[in-house]
Amino acid sequence: DHLLCVCVRLQVVLKIIKHYQEEGQGSEVVQGVLLGLVVEDRLEITNCFPFPQHTEDDVDFDEVQYQMEMMRSLRHVNIDHLHVGWYQSTYYGSFVSRALLDSQFSYQHAIEESVVLIYDPIKTAQGSLCLKAYRLTPKLMEICKEKDFSPEGLKKACIGYEHMFEEVPIVIKNSHLINVLLLDLQEKSTVADKHELLNLSSSNHLEKSLQLLMDRMDDMSQDIGKYNTYCRNLSKQQQQKQQYLQRRQQENAQRQSRGEPPLPEEDISKMFKPPQAPARMDTLLIAGTRGVNGRRSPSIKRLFLPAYSTGHWKFIVLCLKESIHELINSAMNGSV
Amino acid sequence: MCCCPATARIPWRPALSFSSSPFVIFLHFLYKIMAVHGPLVKIHPVVLASIVDSYERRNEGASRVIGTLLGTADKHSVEVTNCFSVPHNESEDEVAVDMEFAKNMYELHKKVSPSEVIIGWYATGYDITEHSVLIHEYYSREAPNPIHMTVDTALQSNKMNIRAYVSSQMGVPGKTVGVMFTPLTIKYIYYDTERIGVDLLQRTRASPSRTNGLTTDLAQVASAAGRVQEMLSTMLSYIEDVLSGKVMADNSVGRYLMDLVNKVPKITAEDFESMLNSNINDLLMVTYLANLTQAQIALNEKLVVL
Numbered sequence: 001d002h003l004l005c006v007c008v009r010l011q012v013v014l015k016i017i018k019h020y021q022e023e024g025q026g027s028e029v030v031q032g033v034l035l036g037l038v039v040e041d042r043l044e045i046t047n048c049f050p051f052p053q054h055t056e057d058d059v060d061f062d063e064v065q066y067q068m069e070m071m072r073s074l075r076h077v078n079i080d081h082l083h084v085g086w087y088q089s090t091y092y093g094s095f096v097s098r099a100l101l102d103s104q105f106s107y108q109h110a111i112e113e114s115v116v117l118i119y120d121p122i123k124t125a126q127g128s129l130c131l132k133a134y135r136l137t138p139k140l141m142e143i144c145k146e147k148d149f150s151p152e153g154l155k156k157a158c159i160g161y162e163h164m165f166e167e168v169p170i171v172i173k174n175s176h177l178i179n180v181l182l183l184d185l186q187e188k189s190t191v192a193d194k195h196e197l198l199n200l201s202s203s204n205h206l207e208k209s210l211q212l213l214m215d216r217m218d219d220m221s222q223d224i225g226k227y228n229t230y231c232r233n234l235s236k237q238q239q240q241k242q243q244y245l246q247r248r249q250q251e252n253a254q255r256q257s258r259g260e261p262p263l264p265e266e267d268i269s270k271m272f273k274p275p276q277a278p279a280r281m282d283t284l285l286i287a288g289t290r291g292v293n294g295r296r297s298p299s300i301k302r303l304f305l306p307a308y309s310t311g312h313w314k315f316i317v318l319c320l321k322e323s324i325h326e327l328i329n330s331a332m333n334g335s336v
Numbered sequence: 337m338c339c340c341p342a343t344a345r346i347p348w349r350p351a352l353s354f355s356s357s358p359f360v361i362f363l364h365f366l367y368k369i370m371a372v373h374g375p376l377v378k379i380h381p382v383v384l385a386s387i388v389d390s391y392e393r394r395n396e397g398a399s400r401v402i403g404t405l406l407g408t409a410d411k412h413s414v415e416v417t418n419c420f421s422v423p424h425n426e427s428e429d430e431v432a433v434d435m436e437f438a439k440n441m442y443e444l445h446k447k448v449s450p451s452e453v454i455i456g457w458y459a460t461g462y463d464i465t466e467h468s469v470l471i472h473e474y475y476s477r478e479a480p481n482p483i484h485m486t487v488d489t490a491l492q493s494n495k496m497n498i499r500a501y502v503s504s505q506m507g508v509p510g511k512t513v514g515v516m517f518t519p520l521t522i523k524y525i526y527y528d529t530e531r532i533g534v535d536l537l538q539r540t541r542a543s544p545s546r547t548n549g550l551t552t553d554l555a556q557v558a559s560a561a562g563r564v565q566e567m568l569s570t571m572l573s574y575i576e577d578v579l580s581g582k583v584m585a586d587n588s589v590g591r592y593l594m595d596l597v598n599k600v601p602k603i604t605a606e607d608f609e610s611m612l613n614s615n616i617n618d619l620l621m622v623t624y625l626a627n628l629t630q631a632q633i634a635l636n637e638k639l640v641v642l
Contacts (some may be wrong), residue, residue, distance in 0.1 A: 015382055017382075017529050023448065023529045076423050124529045178389075
């Protein structure tokens with residue numbers, strides 16, 4: 001089933017932002033459920049509610065019950081109570097994991113058009129709202145259904161890391177009343193305090209991203225090492241099998257020449273158990289992280305802006321943005 | 337580009353729970369000029385968006401929607417961070433609010449954010465009616481000194497007026513006692529990320545189909561730079577006016593300008609260029625490494641699948 005785009009309402013965006021801001025400080029992920037409707041080939045997300053964090057002292061907390069209660073209550077106030085997906089926050093883009101795959105698979109299995117919304121708070125704090133919607137490709141769905149993660153299975157389906165997730169474009173759609181509200185907000189609010197987007201010093205984030213990338217590469221090389229040892233073991237075993245067969249034949253020939261009955265053909269496969277093929281799913285997941293993370297930050301574009309200008313006039317401007325805000329505010333307040 | 341001050345001038349609206357006797361009307365005039373006292377109300381935009389949404393989904397025949405406000409309160413201010421709507425029935429004579437529902441929802445919300453408490457309630461519509469007083473009484477049992485917020489979704493004055501009130505006793509003790517709602521100042525408050533989200537969504541106002549895609553990085557850097565440029569030109573025109581004598585020079589503005597000019601770090605052009613270039617080199621190296629790893633992974637895939 002092909003999904004053209006995902007329409008999100010203003011309050012869903014704001015609720016997700018608020019949930020992370022209040023409950024997700026640090027590197028913990030926050031999750032929640034998305035509610036909405038499917039209209040022709042669009043998925044409309046009209047509301048959402050957060051999931052509480054898992055705490056150790058809350059053993060008897062029943063997630064399913066919480067969800068049921070919430071949806072029943074929301075139905076009373078005419079909010080769409082159809083489950084259409086879930087959202088998760090991410091730490092520097094490292095959200096591709098086994099858990100995510102499993103959850104998304106179970107959602108997509110039950111509801112054809114469900115998506116997972118990934119909200120990146122760090123990139124958003126840098127100036128541009130970073131919200132992406134992902135679904136599993138049909139090929140990956142089939143593989144998950146059969147739970148066949150061996151190399152042969154994946155080879156059959158021809159899955160590379162680019163074919164794991166597909167991104168669905170997000171469109172923000174608002175009603176007229178919300179537009180009036182936005183107008184009101186803009187009039188009554190002060191000028192934005194920070195223009196993080198123009199900040200030249202992005203090295204902090206760059207460092208952390210690189211760190212995570214290196215960790216992923218370490219995981220990947222370990223996995224590749226495991227696969228290589230598996231291949232070597234397999235070929236060694238084949239050799240041993242051949243040798244055993246040859247010896248058997250020789251012995252049989254000798255015995256025949258002496259007139260004794262030949263030794264029975266033993267079940268060779270029982271003697272040489274083939275080594276376990278490592279699950280290739282994890283490798284794919286790690287590669288998937290890399291693929292999804294492929295776009296570099298806009299820091300390079302930011303730097304080229306002052307580089308192409310003459311002299312360092314614009315650099316001065318960028319340094320002064322905070323004082324400019326104070327100034328404008330005081331001028332406006334003073335002149336009214 | 338002009339920004340209105342953050343405080344809203346709110347006229348005084350009394351609500352009397354008994355039919356007005358002449359004595360009470362006299363008091364009405366006595367309290368005409370009221371100093372705005374009480375806590376400052378800070379509202380997050382997520383609350384307003386939810387209120388508008390629940391108004392749009394109201395039942396047939398209901399003219400307004402009510403709900404609970406959640407948030408945190410301290411001595412001087414009240415911060416409203418969340419809300420949920422509560423089903424209710426209203427007719428000429430009576431009003432029925434589903435209290436069980438309100439309690440349940442509050443419990444559920446508490447599981448996610450345990451620091452939020454009930455700090456008041458909201459209603460859509462322009463006026464404060466008698467029913468509001470009753471509902472307010474219920475909420476005063478739940479929270480100390482609840483605030484009441486009205487959001488005018490019917491746009492009676494061509495704008496969505498958002499007001500907040502706190503109730504106080506009024507009248508002569510022992511005789512006719514009434515309840516008066518005193519207005520409070522409202523301020524919109526944002527987290528940084530919320531601010532960015534709302535700024536982005538302001539653009540949906542301009543597009544005719546009320547939709548907006550999430551823009552690319554370069555476009556956003558360009559628009560941010562454009563905004564700073566606008567601000568600079570506003571400043572420059574003000575300075576020119578002062579210099580040519582058209583506008584009176586304001587000392588505090590002058591001091592800010594002085595701060596501004598002094599904040600520019602004293603770096604020579606060559607130093608700055610070398611810093612910029614080394615930074616760009618770092619970024620280029622990282623981009624190169626990223627492309628290298630991507631090529632490596634693709635190669636690995638091909639080898640394995642073979």
